Amino acid sequence: MASIEVILGDITHQQVDAIVTAANESLLGGGGVDGAVHRAAGPRLAQAGAAIAPCDPGDAKATPAFDLNPPVRHIIHTVGPVWEGGGYDEAGILAACYRRSLQVADELQARTIAFPTIATGVYGYPADDAARIAIDTIRSTPTAVQRVLLVAFDEESRNLLAAALRDGTHPQDEPSRR
Numbered sequence: 001m002a003s004i005e006v007i008l009g010d011i012t013h014q015q016v017d018a019i020v021t022a023a024n025e026s027l028l029g030g031g032g033v034d035g036a037v038h039r040a041a042g043p044r045l046a047q048a049g050a051a052i053a054p055c056d057p058g059d060a061k062a063t064p065a066f067d068l069n070p071p072v073r074h075i076i077h078t079v080g081p082v083w084e085g086g087g088y089d090e091a092g093i094l095a096a097c098y099r100r101s102l103q104v105a106d107e108l109q110a111r112t113i114a115f116p117t118i119a120t121g122v123y124g125y126p127a128d129d130a131a132r133i134a135i136d137t138i139r140s141t142p143t144a145v146q147r148v149l150l151v152a153f154d155e156e157s158r159n160l161l162a163a164a165l166r167d168g169t170h171p172q173d174e175p176s177r178r
Contacts, residue, residue: 004135008153008154009151011037014114016071016147017108017113018062018075018108018114019076020101020118021075022121022123024079027050027053027061031122032121040068041066041075044064048064057097059079060078060097060101060103060104061076073110076101078098080094080097080118080123083124090125094119095137098134103143105145111146112148113147114149115138117161127157131160131161135161135167
């Protein structure tokens with residue numbers, strides 16, 4: 001089982017093999033985390049995304065990291081669900097994002113990975129439920145990944161992720177105050 005750590009920070013500056021971006025189906029870039037990842041990785045990222053698009057909600061696809069600094073070698077693009085009240089399997093789709101991203105990381109032989117909070121921005125997924133789904137899914141997904149960083153962009157998200165992590169803490173999990 002991978003160790004899980006919650007941090008506050010910029011996902012594009014993490015020292016990991018792969019970062020996950022909360023993408024849209026076109027993989028051409030967007031706002032929020034995806035916009036930040038595209039700006040940091042450079043214009044070749046949109047070209048690579050276009051070549052493998054579309055990406056369905058709950059799926060994940062990988063591209064090179066382009067202009068991101070090593071050790072980041074890969075960007076895993078996953079498309080979260082748009083929140084429509086919970087009656088359209090949004091929870092199942094969100095869980096699939098984390099599960100499929102870990103499967104792609106295994107295919108890439110990534111041992112460290114950083115996730116943002118998927119679908120909680122413009123897609124409107126309730127942040128507290130999303131935090132619980134992220135933690136539960138990462139814990140229950142078999143993977144060769146050794147270290148998972150959950151990178152929150154603000155203090156509220158960090159607190160929700162840390163609380164979800166504490167609710168079922170395993171010895172290798174580390175809520176962080178960074």
